[in-house]
Amino acid sequence: MSSELKYLCGFGNEFSSEDPRCPGALPEKQNSPQKCPYGLYAEQLSGTAFTAPRLENKRSWLYRIRPSVIHNPFIPIESANFTNDWSNNHPNPNQMRWKPFNFPDKEESVDFIQGLQTICGAGNPTMRQGVAIHVYSCNQSMKNSCFYNSDGDFLLVPQSGTLRITTEFGKIDVSPTEICVVQQGMRFSVSVDKEARGYILEIFNGHFELPNLGPIGANGLANPRDFQTPVAHYEDRDEEYSIVSKYQGKLFSAKQSHSPFDVVAWHGNYVPYKYDLNKFMTINTVSFDHCDPSIFTVLTCSSNKPGTAIADFVIFPPRWSVAENTFRPPYFHRNCMSEFMGLIVGKYEAKEDGFMPGGASLHSMMTPHGPDAECFKAATEAQLIPSRVADGTMAFMFESSLSLSVTKWGEKSCQKLDPDYFKCWMNLKKQFNGEK
Numbered sequence: 001m002s003s004e005l006k007y008l009c010g011f012g013n014e015f016s017s018e019d020p021r022c023p024g025a026l027p028e029k030q031n032s033p034q035k036c037p038y039g040l041y042a043e044q045l046s047g048t049a050f051t052a053p054r055l056e057n058k059r060s061w062l063y064r065i066r067p068s069v070i071h072n073p074f075i076p077i078e079s080a081n082f083t084n085d086w087s088n089n090h091p092n093p094n095q096m097r098w099k100p101f102n103f104p105d106k107e108e109s110v111d112f113i114q115g116l117q118t119i120c121g122a123g124n125p126t127m128r129q130g131v132a133i134h135v136y137s138c139n140q141s142m143k144n145s146c147f148y149n150s151d152g153d154f155l156l157v158p159q160s161g162t163l164r165i166t167t168e169f170g171k172i173d174v175s176p177t178e179i180c181v182v183q184q185g186m187r188f189s190v191s192v193d194k195e196a197r198g199y200i201l202e203i204f205n206g207h208f209e210l211p212n213l214g215p216i217g218a219n220g221l222a223n224p225r226d227f228q229t230p231v232a233h234y235e236d237r238d239e240e241y242s243i244v245s246k247y248q249g250k251l252f253s254a255k256q257s258h259s260p261f262d263v264v265a266w267h268g269n270y271v272p273y274k275y276d277l278n279k280f281m282t283i284n285t286v287s288f289d290h291c292d293p294s295i296f297t298v299l300t301c302s303s304n305k306p307g308t309a310i311a312d313f314v315i316f317p318p319r320w321s322v323a324e325n326t327f328r329p330p331y332f333h334r335n336c337m338s339e340f341m342g343l344i345v346g347k348y349e350a351k352e353d354g355f356m357p358g359g360a361s362l363h364s365m366m367t368p369h370g371p372d373a374e375c376f377k378a379a380t381e382a383q384l385i386p387s388r389v390a391d392g393t394m395a396f397m398f399e400s401s402l403s404l405s406v407t408k409w410g411e412k413s414c415q416k417l418d419p420d421y422f423k424c425w426m427n428l429k430k431q432f433n434g435e436k
């Protein structure tokens, strides 16, 4: 994993890439010539309906050694705790906090697919409406196997360990404090050089977009030029390969006798990409009051209701805090959206203890939450000088307008739910005595 990979820059661009071993592999002027250069097969991968409006329309053309269609039939395989079925657990509106999820046991060999477990979700992939939140934990590279998701897109948030993600479009390295989006249908295989752990947001509706900037203007937050897409890289390996598909929430596997990473050249705007969260340009108050966390939105998957996301990916990056006469940490609140949070590194500003890297929290719709008693006391008494917040820290939130149901694994079998979480607010004392 030591080699430095090259990337193409931009978000939503019309990209094109040829493996340098085959110059001229992209057909000129057209997508489907009678015979493709180098005897390649042309194959389109659609990410939107053929007739989606031009601004939303996503598709790529792949020029490959063999078309993807050459494979044996899919057969169902065990998917254990990786699921889109949240119907078998009773709803629970309590504040939830998970201790860090386990890495695989040292004696066990677990690859990325085997190490996927689902914490919560909403909706249904057959209706293309909903989200799922998973964690992965693995210590082995996927060997002669690849994965694709028929149900939606994955946003991967590594918390520990670098992932080398080989895709049909080329290779991507993603490390903690970087994220990667692999969209519906794109085949990929994950290699690790040590144990790795992280979070995944799966969306069944549409794709992620950059949020509108409104009065902020044309620049800021996650800038489009900082998104990186891999360059074409093919392998010509005639070996047995397993293609694992997530389809209607279940896993299936099919065998073929060649590598699926045989794309010599491609062009289009439907691509996998990565983004370094440290490049986020943070906007915040320079006068008073705590802004809503929407100022930290990196990517959004919008619903049909303006301003209401199926899911937002929001970060809490290191920054200056300068607000005057203000209670600076996150406020107490009850939200009509669901808030799932994770911590990649450091300490989260509203909770110094108990919320740990590799752990998580869920504050469901209308479930009250906010700073713990210690944070409240410290922030109420703090001298309001300009100060750094969250230095060396990266927390994130998956915020959804859907009501998330926790799976049995998430609530019970993972054995990470902290039964004492509610106690962190119990020491908030009555301060009112009728006097101003």
Ligand SMILES: O=C(O)Cc1cc(O)ccc1O
Binding pocket: 291, 292, 293, 329, 330, 331, 333, 335, 339, 350, 363, 369, 370, 397
């Ligand atoms: O609950 C949380 O910690 C996330 C959050 C942060 C913030 O700054 C304001 C609102 C909010 O929900």
Ligand SMILES: [Fe+2]
Binding pocket: 333, 335, 339, 363, 369
């Ligand atoms: Fe919140």
